[in-house]
Every structure is written in structure tokens, then in C-alpha cells.
Amino acid sequence: MRSGAGSPAMGSATLYDAQVIGRRWLNARTFELRINRPAGFAFLPGQKIGFVYQDLVREYTLLGPVDSADLTFCVRHVPQGRVTPHLATAPPGTSIQVTEASGFFTFKPSPRPAVLVATGTGIAPYVAFVRSGLRGFDLLHGVRTVAELYYRSELAAAASRYIPCLTGGTLSGAPPHAFDGRVTAWLANGLANGVYDFYLCGRADMIRDAMRLIDERFTGSHVFTETFYDGAL
Ligand SMILES: Cc1cc2nc3c(=O)[nH]c(=O)nc-3n(C[C@H](O)[C@H](O)[C@H](O)COP(=O)(O)OP(=O)(O)OC[C@H]3O[C@@H](n4cnc5c(N)ncnc54)[C@H](O)[C@@H]3O)c2cc1C
Structure with a gap:
């Protein structure tokens, strides 16, 4: 699959190839992960994507903004977890597969506070x-x-x-x-x-x-x- 291009996989979900750009630790346990934005990737505020690692997929919510050059995520490092130890240590340039954005936890304007x-x-x-x-x-x-x-x-x-x-x-x-x-x-x-x-x-x-x-x-x-x-x- 061409890097950055979307292709159908995982049932009906589209998979994209991306690379880790880097991470910024927000405290001892949580970091902001930055990956490059694959060509054609779009999302709505509040949506998440799946990170594919080995035979696992874990979901992470996109921080936005929707037109940002890169994609960023706020990730809690779960030391005993299967995927976050990899995300916490993968060096810049590491290839990573992600799904297209999905989900319905978006803001719905209404007259109610x-x-x-x-x-x-x-x-x-x-x-x-x-x-x-x-x-x-x-x-x-x-x-x-x-x-x-x-x-x-x-x-x-x-x-x-x-x-x-x-x-x-x-x-x-x-x-x-x-x-x-x-x-x-x-x-x-x-x-x-x-x-x-x-x-x-x-x-x-x-x-x-x-x-x-x-x-x-x-x-x-x-x-x-x-x-x-x-x-x-
Ligand atoms: C729709 C959706 C969106 C999500 N968005 C984010 C996100 O933006 N940031 C994020 O850090 N996680 C998010 N998660 C959780 C994420 O998908 C993983 O479950 C988490 O990172 C643990 O993966 P793991 O393979 O390292 O741990 P696993 O091997 O799956 O172990 C899971 C253990 O970690 C605990 N755990 C899982 N997530 C967290 C967390 N965030 N904080 C504290 N404890 C946790 C579980 O209760 C369990 O004890 C989201 C989950 C869903 C369903």
C-alpha cells in the first residue's frame, strides 16, 4: 500500500499508512502523540481512529483541529497494556497503520445548555x-x-x-x-x-x-x- 494512501481493509474500514512524528509528555503517564496526516484523511471534531498494532486495534480520539497538518492524540500510557507501551516508545519515523475516522460523539448544537x-x-x-x-x-x-x-x-x-x-x-x-x-x-x-x-x-x-x-x-x-x-x- 502506498504510504499515506487510503485502501479498503478490515471489513469495510479504510486503512491508512502513517508515521510517528513524535510525542510530548503531558505528565509522567500521559503523552500527546503526533503522526503525519495521510493524504485524503478527513474527520469531524469528536471522532476517533483505530491504531492497528499486530493483531490488535485500539481507538484514539483526534484532538484536532480538523484542518491540522498532522494528527494528534492524548494517550494514557497503560504499562500493562498491549498497545500503549508501543505508542509510548515508537521512535519518530515508525510506520503505523490507522483506520479512517469514525464515530458519532460529535457536538450537536441545540437550544439547551x-x-x-x-x-x-x-x-x-x-x-x-x-x-x-x-x-x-x-x-x-x-x-x-x-x-x-x-x-x-x-x-x-x-x-x-x-x-x-x-x-x-x-x-x-x-x-x-x-x-x-x-x-x-x-x-x-x-x-x-x-x-x-x-x-x-x-x-x-x-x-x-x-x-x-x-x-x-x-x-x-x-x-x-x-x-x-x-x-x-
Ligand atoms: C471510542 C474510544 C476512544 C478512545 N480514545 C482514547 C484516547 O483518546 N486516549 C486514550 O488514552 N485512550 C483512548 N481509548 C482507550 C484505548 O482505545 C485503549 O483501550 C487504551 O489505550 C489501552 O490500550 P492498551 O492496549 O495499551 O491496553 P489494554 O491491553 O487494552 O489494557 C486495558 C487496561 O487499561 C485501562 N485503560 C484503557 N484506556 C485507558 C485510559 N485512557 N486511561 C486509563 N486507563 C485506561 C483499561 O481499563 C484496562 O485496565 C479510547 C477507547 C475508545 C473505545
Whole structure:
């Protein structure tokens, strides 16, 4: 397959050849991976692609902007994982196969206020939303420590309210409006009653708990979800 060209593979998905350009560590466990953009590759803010490694495919959300020269991703290194140790160490120039972009976790404009909720790297689609011009939303980012508040300046500048929710037991060094607790605790006590569009992305148990709360407290709201992982990392 010609480098950079799309060709049908993996059922109906198109595969592209790309190369690692480099990575920038955002903290000790998470890095931003940059690969070149194959010719003809297109995506919508909030979509993800599959990285093919050996017999495995893992999905990663594109950070955007949609017209960027390269493609970037915010990846949590899972040391015991199968694919992220490779992504964390592959040197520049390493060939990598990726699928075309897919997925429906895109922003749907509506008259209802938008509340974006993420845990960990689940912040990635919201970075893409912001880089496509989205402004004036509430954003909750659930992490353990301040060091995990990826892209916080960019996000805080775009949001009406940017609320880091820290579960590591300290707010030391946290930005203004940080909350000591889980995103669901903030939703339960900090968000006025009303009808919203909720976007939930990240860990499965956060999404499950938030949906239960939304059913009870914010009846009539719309909910869009993207589950990244099950574990408690
Ligand atoms: C639609 C979609 C989009 C995704 N986008 C991203 C993304 O933008 N960035 C990203 O880092 N991951 C993302 N993921 C998760 C990613 O696809 C992989 O599952 C993850 O990188 C682990 O791969 P692995 O082969 O190294 O680990 P595996 O061998 O699959 O081991 C998985 C273990 O790692 C845990 N885990 C998986 N992902 C994470 C994570 N992000 N943070 C903490 N723990 C995790 C799991 O709970 C499990 O314990 C996405 C998943 C989906 C379904």
C-alpha cells in the first residue's frame, strides 16, 4: 500500500499508512502523540481512529483541529497494556497503520445548555470541539491530580465554567473553581436544576453514575456518551 494512501481493509474500514512524528509528555503517564496526516484523511471534531498494532486495534480520539497538518492524540500510557507501551516508545519515523475516522460523539448544537463531562483522557473530544470553535459550555474534568488537567488553559478560556474535579484528596495548586470530589458529586450539588445536553466521556463507571443522576435530577435532558475504558486507572 502506498504510504499515506487510503485502501479498503478490515471489513469495510479504510486503512491508512502513517508515521510517528513524535510525542510530548503531558505528565509522567500521559503523552500527546503526533503522526503525519495521510493524504485524503478527513474527520469531524469528536471522532476517533483505530491504531492497528499486530493483531490488535485500539481507538484514539483526534484532538484536532480538523484542518491540522498532522494528527494528534492524548494517550494514557497503560504499562500493562498491549498497545500503549508501543505508542509510548515508537521512535519518530515508525510506520503505523490507522483506520479512517469514525464515530458519532460529535457536538450537536441545540437550544439547551451544554455540559461536557470527562474523566482522564476522556477530555480529548472536548479539545477537538474547542479547536473547532465551540465556546460557552460548562466543562467538568475528573482526574486525581492537577498534573492530569490536560489542555486546561485552552479549555478554561473557551468554557463558561471550567471545573476541575480532583479525587486525589488535595486542591493544592489547583486552578480556580476546582472541586474536591468526583464529577458526579459536582453535578449533584453544583448544577442548577434544568434541561441540558450532557456529553459524557471517559471511564464507564462515571458514565453509568452520571446517567443515573441525570435521569433523577435533570429529566428531559439529552445525553451523549463515549466510553473509553472500564478500569479504575
Ligand atoms: C471510542 C474510544 C476512544 C478512545 N480514545 C482514547 C484516547 O483518546 N486516549 C486514550 O488514552 N485512550 C483512548 N481509548 C482507550 C484505548 O482505545 C485503549 O483501550 C487504551 O489505550 C489501552 O490500550 P492498551 O492496549 O495499551 O491496553 P489494554 O491491553 O487494552 O489494557 C486495558 C487496561 O487499561 C485501562 N485503560 C484503557 N484506556 C485507558 C485510559 N485512557 N486511561 C486509563 N486507563 C485506561 C483499561 O481499563 C484496562 O485496565 C479510547 C477507547 C475508545 C473505545
